[in-house]
Amino acid sequence: MFHFDENGMPTALIGGRCTVCGQVSFPARKACGSCGPEAPIETHLLSAEGRVYAATRVHVPSALGHKPPYAYGYVDLPADKTRIFAPLVGEDDTGWEPGQAVELVFCEIPAEKMQGVLGYAFTQAPRGDDV
C-alpha cells in the first residue's frame, strides 16, 4: 500500500491504474470498474496533493481506539482523477471544507489498538498563495 524510498521512508501511496482506460483506484482494484477483468492493472503511485470532497467529524471512539474527535472523508486527487477515503489530521481540526487543499502525510495510526502501525492521512496544505 505504501511506496518507500531507499531510506525506508514512505513517499507515496500505491494504487492501481487500468492500462486500457487509465482509471486509478486506491486501494488497487484487481479489475477495472469500467473495463472489466480482462484489462491489466498496473502499479500507480498516487499524487500527494488533494482537495477535500466531503468530510465528517466523529465524536465517539472507534472500535480500534481512535480518540474523538477525529475526522475522515473523501479526498479528490486531481492529478490521478480519482477520489480516495482517508483520515484527516491537522492542528486546526475544525475545518475540512469541501474544496480545501490538503496534502498527504504518513504517521502512526492514532488509535490505541494500532500503535506502531504506519498509516496515512491528509492534512491542511500550506497556503502558499495568500501569504
Ligand SMILES: [Zn+2]
Ligand atoms: Zn479501465
